[in-house]
Amino acid sequence: MIDTSLLNNKHLLWRAGFGAGINQFEDLKNKDSKTLIKELFKEENFSEVNYNTPDVETIDYMSDKSPAEKKKEIQRINRDQNNELNLNFLNKMINSNEQMREKMAFFWHGHFASRVQNPKFNRQLLNIIRKNSVGNFKDLLFEVSQAPAMLNFLNNQQNKKDHPNENFAREVMELFTMGRGNYTEKDIREGARAFTGWGYDKEGVFAERKKLHDEGIKTFLGKAGNFTGTDALNIILEQKATAKFITAKIYKFFVNENIDENIVNKLSDSFYTSNYDIKKLMIDIFSSAWFYDKKNIGNRIKSPIELMVGMMRTLPMNIQNPENLIVYQKLLGQMLLYPPNVSGWPNGKSWIDSSTLMLRLQIPQIWSGLRPLEYSPREDDDIDMGMKSRENALNKSFKNPNITIDWARVEKAFNKKNCEDYLIQNQKSLDMDTVKNFSDNSVKMDVINLMSTPEFQLM
Incomplete structure (x- = not known):
């Protein structure tokens, strides 16, 4: 029987962060949730996510190229910078002590979804969210x-008096604040008029073009x-529907994807009263106490x-080719900085189909060097993220990930522990006999096999 404090602390670390780090396993049974919550919310000096890839302006050889070559080179540089941003954000999630900051940033990254090619704009928005x-x-x-x-993604740069563009106003109300049913089409039209003139200058700085x-x-x-965009946002925040919509989504x-209306209403009222x-x-x-109810543990697909x-x-792993992690993001259908649309990524069962589930189950073996990666997206497939080409990608091997895992440290962390108690949230359907049949009784193989189970997909 799994220890209750261990189960609850694992649950907390998965929901308020990205699971227990290897250095946290020893304390999972001993720490009370209040101490763990304090640690999760502990703030350090804020450091921005950045990229080091040279900007286009600093590259001298561009002047010798044709317009078509320049365009292609600029696209390559933008892609390299966005990929670096992607991996540096991912690194924050893995290694930052501020797990709650990065988990909330991950949530807001999907809530305030945008997809633009300009890496400077992406960097700015990402750090605003973080x-x-x-x-x-x-x-x-x-x-x-x-x-x-x-403003670029939702076309407000083109929102001008006499020719209002309603896209920004509509999405701000529908997706970012109030949700459908709490405003009218007239509110969208009038809101768009309030946001006329909101844009940015050549340097990418916000400007109210009066x-x-x-x-x-x-x-x-x-x-x-005579409302401005500032007035419109303030009026939106005055609506209790805004607090309810955000609270329900959180x-x-x-x-739990199944909302408890009584709990959400109480949380929403408190959120509104606290001035958000x-x-x-x-x-x-x-x-x-209800957060730790059995119905809320191990019920979400990662x-x-x-x-x-x-x-x-x-x-703990050393990755010589970290760019490969972007390939995995493409293949699995969630590439940071590239949400599918303004609604962000779907959740729950939408993550799982026959192809993605197979790859998800095989990743522990691939990363451990026990099998090759036999899936590959099309080159430069930023729009479809490999999804349409998956059927053509089977059996096309991708270069070795060159991942080295510190198994000695893993063995030490799991010493005299039941690996399943620390790795699996909901063990009800877990068949440990089958897991052991594929193991050589080593911690390494127990961990790999447990991570290769459907149960490990849940948190």
Whole structure:
């Protein structure tokens, strides 16, 4: 019978972070949840995610190239910079002591979904989200809404008086704040007028272009006035529907996809009263007895990023070709910086189909060098992320990942422990006899085989 404190602490570390790091296994039985929550929310000096790939402007040889060659070279540099951003964000999730900051940033990265090619814009938006991830939702909303990446992605650069573009206003209300059913089509039109003139300059700095702003009276969410974009966001935040929508989405992601209306209503009221204090909301969730109910443990399918990061936190590894991790993201259907659309990534069973499940189950063996990677996306397949070409990709080997795992450290961490108690959240359907049949009784093979079970896909 698994120890209750061990089960609860694992649950907390998976939901409020990306699972226990190998250095945390020893304490999982001994620490109380309050201490663990304090550690999860402990803040260090904020450090931005960046890239070191040279910018286009610094490359001298561009002047000798034709326009077509320059365009292709710029695309390559942008891709390299975005890939570096991707891997550096992934590294934060794996190694940062601020697990709650990075897990919340991962959540907001899907909530405030944008996909642009400009790596400077991507870097700026990513760091806005990371900086404010457990801060105040109002600050986060304003900074995201004024970020060039979002204004570009949702076409607000083209939103001008006499020719309003409704895309930005619609998505801000539908996806970022209030949710459908809490506003009208007229609110979208009037909101778009309020956001006219919001854009950015050549340097990628937010600008309120007053000459392009509609200064007429707008009627928006029951109020009338000469509203600006700032006014529109403030009015949106005054709506209790906004607190309810955000709270419900957070509950689905961090607790259970099946919402408990009574709990969400209480959390939502508190969130609204606190003036949208994200940290308080999350502490309220993780400190509640209901968070640790059996129905909430081991009921979520890990997203590809959660699966990969969790494995890398458990298995200390040296990766000579980290760019391969982007290949895995493409193959599994979740590439950081490339959400499928403005709604972000779907969750739950949508992560699993016959092809992705097979690869998910094989990754522990591939990373351990026991089998080759036999899947490959098309080259430069940024749009489809390998999805359409998967049937053509089978049996095409990809270069060796060159991953070296420190198995001696893993053996030490699991010494005299039941590996399944630390690696599997819900053991009800786990057949340990079958797992042992494929093992040589070593910790290494026990860990690899447990990570290769369907049960390991759940958290």
